[in-house]
Amino acid sequence: MHNLHCHTHLSSCAKKESTLQVMIGALKKADIKVAGIADHIWDSKVPGSSGWYAPQNVDHVRSIHQEYSALSDDERAGIKLYFGCETEYIGQGRVGMTPESAELFDFVLVPPHHFHMRDFVRPSGLEDAAAVRKLMFERFMECCNIDFVFGLAHPFTVLGYDGRVDEILSGYRDDDYREAFAFAKSKDKSIEINVSSLHKEGRKDSDGLHAEYRRMMTIARECGCKFHIGSDAHEITRLTAERFALTEKFTDACGIVLPEDPLNP
Ligand SMILES: [Zn+2]
Numbered sequence: 001m002h003n004l005h006c007h008t009h010l011s012s013c014a015k016k017e018s019t020l021q022v023m024i025g026a027l028k029k030a031d032i033k034v035a036g037i038a039d040h041i042w043d044s045k046v047p048g049s050s051g052w053y054a055p056q057n058v059d060h061v062r063s064i065h066q067e068y069s070a071l072s073d074d075e076r077a078g079i080k081l082y083f084g085c086e087t088e089y090i091g092q093g094r095v096g097m098t099p100e101s102a103e104l105f106d107f108v109l110v111p112p113h114h115f116h117m118r119d120f121v122r123p124s125g126l127e128d129a130a131a132v133r134k135l136m137f138e139r140f141m142e143c144c145n146i147d148f149v150f151g152l153a154h155p156f157t158v159l160g161y162d163g164r165v166d167e168i169l170s171g172y173r174d175d176d177y178r179e180a181f182a183f184a185k186s187k188d189k190s191i192e193i194n195v196s197s198l199h200k201e202g203r204k205d206s207d208g209l210h211a212e213y214r215r216m217m218t219i220a221r222e223c224g225c226k227f228h229i230g231s232d233a234h235e236i237t238r239l240t241a242e243r244f245a246l247t248e249k250f251t252d253a254c255g256i257v258l259p260e261d262p263l264n265p
């Protein structure tokens with residue numbers, strides 16, 4: 001399997017022990033053959049960074065290449081690595097990366113709904129479920145319009161609304177998802193099957209799978225979207241074979257056929 005969304009210690013929210021060397025070791029142990037490093041980034045050339053994002057600029061995230069150079073041949077063997085990033089989207093076309101800087105990365109992921117970042121990504125006071133759904137939908141569509149973006153990180157994952165995942169997602173009609181994913185398909189954006197999202201709260205169906213995500217991703221598959229897997233791991237405990245096995249069970253149930261290498265299908 002592949003895993004295109006893996007953080008390292010270069011992300012401020014990751015464990016300090018999550019060096020590239022350690023993460024590669026865990027990825028190989030979980031039988032991942034193709035991996036993408038995607039640390040959080042806000043390009044300093046774009047005004048409006050948050051205090052949290054400011055140190056996580058292009059030079060910082062690209063320092064992963066020095067770390068990679070320091071690895072032994074043995075450590076590098078047996079896995080194909082891509083060096084990407086996970087930038088940010090805060091609405092009204094404002095994305096934390098310039099097209100020029102995007103060229104420095106093998107791929108760019110953009111998260112449409114990092115709504116746990118209050119007063120930055122998520123407007124304060126946004127609580128009503130219908131209003132949350134409406135903004136998530138709009139942000140998804142806007143992110144599809146960013147040319148340099150390869151894929152959408154954890155689309156429609158409810159962040160920042162603990163205990164309300166099912167309440168928010170169940171309000172989307174199948175046709176809403178159809179409209180969103182048909183648009184993503186028309187813009188050739190890769191839809192992320194986010195391993196962490198599959199483990200989040202929410203009603204499980206009779207197969208033990210997250211019912212709302214299964215409904216969503218089945219529709220995305222019917223729309224002809226392309227997909228990638230993203231562990232969103234910030235530490236090695238999130239890179240276990242068990243977690244990827246559940247992900248495979250989920251994609252099978254949705255009828256999704258995964259590419260070996262989503263960046264080179
Ligand atoms: Zn994210």
Ligand SMILES: [Zn+2]
Nearest residue numbers: 005007086232
């Ligand atoms: Zn992430």
